[in-house]
Amino acid sequence: MAIVVFFVFVGLILILSTYTSRKASSVGGYFVANSSIHWGVNGIAFAGGYLSVASFLGICGLIAFFGYDGFLYSIGFLAGWVVALFIIAEPMKRMGTYTFSDALNKNYEHPGIHLAAGISVLVVSFFYLVPQMVGAGVLVEPLLGIPHSWGVIIVGSVVVFIVAAGGMTSTTYVQFFNGGLLLLLALILSLAVLYRGIDLNAVHGEEGAGDLGRYRYKQIAVEVVNDELKIDADRVRVVDRYVRTDPLTGNPMQVFYRLSRAIPALRLEEEDYYLAEIKGRSVRFNKSSDTGVYSIERINNQVFIRIEDWWQLVQDADGSGVLTETQFSSVLPDGTMLINGAPEGLENRLRQMGGVSDIPDEYGYSTGPVGPFRILSIMADQLTTVQRVQNASFVSSDNQQITIHYQEPTSGAVFMRPGLMFPLEAREGESALDTFLYRLNFISLMLALFFGTAALPHILIRYYTVPDVDAARKSTIVAIGGIGLFYILTMYLGVGAVIAGALNPETSNMSAPLLARSFGEILFAIVSGVAFTTVLATVSGLIVASSGAVAHDLLGVVLRRKASSRTQVRVGRIAAVGVGLFGIMFGITFREMNVSFLVGWAFAVAASANLPSLLMMLFWKKTTAQGIIASILTGVIASVTLILLSPDMWARYGLDPAHAPMPLNQPGIISIPLSFAVLILVSLATQKRKKL
Amino acid sequence: MVDRSPNDINTFERRKTYVGVVMTIIYSIIYAGYVAISVFRPALTGVRTILGLNLATAYGIALIIIAVALAIIYNYLVRFREIGASETVAEGECE
Numbered sequence: 001m002a003i004v005v006f007f008v009f010v011g012l013i014l015i016l017s018t019y020t021s022r023k024a025s026s027v028g029g030y031f032v033a034n035s036s037i038h039w040g041v042n043g044i045a046f047a048g049g050y051l052s053v054a055s056f057l058g059i060c061g062l063i064a065f066f067g068y069d070g071f072l073y074s075i076g077f078l079a080g081w082v083v084a085l086f087i088i089a090e091p092m093k094r095m096g097t098y099t100f101s102d103a104l105n106k107n108y109e110h111p112g113i114h115l116a117a118g119i120s121v122l123v124v125s126f127f128y129l130v131p132q133m134v135g136a137g138v139l140v141e142p143l144l145g146i147p148h149s150w151g152v153i154i155v156g157s158v159v160v161f162i163v164a165a166g167g168m169t170s171t172t173y174v175q176f177f178n179g180g181l182l183l184l185l186a187l188i189l190s191l192a193v194l195y196r197g198i199d200l201n202a203v204h205g206e207e208g209a210g211d212l213g214r215y216r217y218k219q220i221a222v223e224v225v226n227d228e229l230k231i232d233a234d235r236v237r238v239v240d241r242y243v244r245t246d247p248l249t250g251n252p253m254q255v256f257y258r259l260s261r262a263i264p265a266l267r268l269e270e271e272d273y274y275l276a277e278i279k280g281r282s283v284r285f286n287k288s289s290d291t292g293v294y295s296i297e298r299i300n301n302q303v304f305i306r307i308e309d310w311w312q313l314v315q316d317a318d319g320s321g322v323l324t325e326t327q328f329s330s331v332l333p334d335g336t337m338l339i340n341g342a343p344e345g346l347e348n349r350l351r352q353m354g355g356v357s358d359i360p361d362e363y364g365y366s367t368g369p370v371g372p373f374r375i376l377s378i379m380a381d382q383l384t385t386v387q388r389v390q391n392a393s394f395v396s397s398d399n400q401q402i403t404i405h406y407q408e409p410t411s412g413a414v415f416m417r418p419g420l421m422f423p424l425e426a427r428e429g430e431s432a433l434d435t436f437l438y439r440l441n442f443i444s445l446m447l448a449l450f451f452g453t454a455a456l457p458h459i460l461i462r463y464y465t466v467p468d469v470d471a472a473r474k475s476t477i478v479a480i481g482g483i484g485l486f487y488i489l490t491m492y493l494g495v496g497a498v499i500a501g502a503l504n505p506e507t508s509n510m511s512a513p514l515l516a517r518s519f520g521e522i523l524f525a526i527v528s529g530v531a532f533t534t535v536l537a538t539v540s541g542l543i544v545a546s547s548g549a550v551a552h553d554l555l556g557v558v559l560r561r562k563a564s565s566r567t568q569v570r571v572g573r574i575a576a577v578g579v580g581l582f583g584i585m586f587g588i589t590f591r592e593m594n595v596s597f598l599v600g601w602a603f604a605v606a607a608s609a610n611l612p613s614l615l616m617m618l619f620w621k622k623t624t625a626q627g628i629i630a631s632i633l634t635g636v637i638a639s640v641t642l643i644l645l646s647p648d649m650w651a652r653y654g655l656d657p658a659h660a661p662m663p664l665n666q667p668g669i670i671s672i673p674l675s676f677a678v679l680i681l682v683s684l685a686t687q688k689r690k691k692l
Numbered sequence: 693m694v695d696r697s698p699n700d701i702n703t704f705e706r707r708k709t710y711v712g713v714v715m716t717i718i719y720s721i722i723y724a725g726y727v728a729i730s731v732f733r734p735a736l737t738g739v740r741t742i743l744g745l746n747l748a749t750a751y752g753i754a755l756i757i758i759a760v761a762l763a764i765i766y767n768y769l770v771r772f773r774e775i776g777a778s779e780t781v782a783e784g785e786c787e
Binding site: 071079083085439443450474480481 | 708709712713716726727731734737746747752753755764766767
């Protein structure tokens with residue numbers, strides 16, 4: 001079913017692109033759809049292009065995993081539109097023709113502005129493109145049962161076709177189609193979440209099979225004496241231990257034990273095969289391959305499979321404690337992948353996690369259908385307990401690469417306010433400097449989101465697809481209305497996913513599609529199809545912007561004259577293919593990172609590189625061409641350098657994030673003011689030259 | 693549609709820009725207030741406000757609704773001034 005719906009959506013997009021591609025032979029047709037798009041269509045297309053997988057998959061995932069902090073992205077992503085509407089929209093339309101560098105260069109006629117702006121567009125588009133590609137791979141993997149990399153390759157190929165064939169006209173209608181569908185679907189899903197309410201005993205279908213039923217993680221009472229466990233259970237022994245410490249304070253946060261335990265098995269009629277239950281899934285074990293990973297034992301005429309799995313210890317002050325089962329994946333030194341202690345396979349994979357385990361007594365076990373405010377109020381209640389999904393990665397004593405996924409009970413009052421992703425309140429033992437840096441990171445992100453939207457190249461070019469200034473303004477207002485509604489709905493999608501226990505512990509990006517799956521396969525298929533078209537819509541916008549930058553801005557500088565219309569379109573098409581290939585390559589590399597987080601960097605680069613020059617060009621008469629060029633290049637170089645030196649990138653290089661040269665993950669708070677300062681200083685220094 | 697002189701257009705554009713800047717400043721202050729509470733008084737974000745929502749949720753949703761409301765008001769003001777400017781020019785032409 002999912003595959004059929006997926007191909008129907010992709011087919012519709014391709015038909016739409018082919019149908020609209022006829023208008024794309026001229027420069028105006030290819031890059032700005034002949035400026036003939038109706039403002040209403042343009043407004044929804046704005047929403048379709050802007051509401052990327054970062055909004056749909058990324059934010060829902062962040063809310064489901066980190067609670068309210070995910071919603072901060074929704075607020076920041078929308079707030080930026082205020083700057084776009086009130087300050088940027090109309091001047092951009094009035095002063096530009098094809099790209100935003102036209103507007104920047106209107107009063108200066110300096111080729112360096114085209115060069116700097118062209119480079120900036122390519123860099124920002126790259127940072128925005130990668131997370132979209134990551135999202136595409138994440139979607140296609142469970143939907144079509146093919147590897148992540150193939151998902152990225154399919155998206156890249158389809159988008160390159162859309163853009164190379166139809167340019168901005170095709171892109172506009174693809175974005176319009178997607179924007180409308182996305183809003184409708186978010187509304188339907190949100191209403192379904194409200195109708196379902198919160199039911200502590202509900203069982204929903206999940207990945208792999210629809211009839212798995214609810215799994216309750218087992219617990220074993222233990223006694224802890226000097227870190228040694230005394231376990232009162234048969235056929236169980238401790239083989240390893242891992243203590244996770246707070247990287248800031250060095251205090252122990254979680255303690256995990258690896259237990260070797262024998263679980264009852266059933267011999268199948270098929271010779272040498274046994275069946276045992278692993279986390280509620282029936283998994284087949286082959287006797288002939290039991291060496292090392294698991295073993296088959298016969299005790300008192302009963303068959304057992306002995307496996308090793310990881311449990312979390314929750315200890316009381318008196319030394320008594322409880323071991324709670326976790327889920328985990330392990331990679332053995334020879335590369336063998338195990339899930340929950342048994343070989344990975346279609347029948348043995350990680351189960352969904354998360355959920356709400358307690359609500360205030362007045363509701364009993366189920367709230368029944370609830371209103372939009374009531375559900376948020378219940379979720380924020382002190383007496384509500386949310387089971388948050390947490391991960392811990394480490395290397396075990398026998399050199400296995402272990403990733404444990406466990407649930408952490410969290411009060412609703414904590415879950416529904418800022419702090420779980422951005423720890424803004426000083427924690428016990430945390431230094432004043434660390435608290436300051438966390439807060440600075442947060443302010444930096446909110447600053448980048450606020451100033452970044454109006455400077456995103458695929459947003460800026462959409463001002464040129466409408467006939468006049470009035471239409472540019474109206475289409476921005478339609479966009480704000482649609483996008484605002486969508487961002488409010490993201491709260492219900494994120495909260496709905498955690499209520500349904502629909503969280504894939506390996507990736508937060510799948511929360512929205514898995515929420516849809518909890519309502520049935522049809523909705524899952526439609527959501528996945530729409531999410532896929534979301535990627536296509538955003539990526540095609542980015543590729544049009546990039547190919548415009550190459551063909552219109554950079555080509556003119558290289559040739560030292562304006563290229564012919566035909567050449568520009570041809571170079572634009574070649575550039576679209578090139579940018580698409582880059583996107584595919586990096587989309588595969590950055591697989592595990594949350595797409596919203598990555599997009600946060602794109603906003604920071606855009607806000608640092610483009611916005612200072614746009615604002616100063618409009619509001620400061622002393623701005624010079626040299627000032628604009630210096631500001632753009634400073635913004636690009638500073639923001640990208642700070643990102644490359646950030647703790648998150650340090651971890652990606654395999655180094656200790658605590659030793660990263662740049663203590664902040666979000667560069668905006670440094671690079672945005674720096675870009676402004678450079679523009680002012682260089683403009684002041686070049687005033688005389690300007691007069692001469 | 694009435695043709696306007698370059699001076700009228702400039703005055704009109706300046707007024708439009710003024711309205712836009714004022715609205716941006718208003719929204720920036722509200723947005724900065726939200727960021728400031730989250731950073732410097734995080735405990736306040738958990739306080740219950742209207743409709744049982746905590747301050748963080750109520751303020752966040754309000755920020756989105758205010759953005760939409762300001763956009764609609766801006767369009768009304770700009771169109772109002774646009775019509776006003778057109779009428780002024782038309783009257784001038786009649787004289």
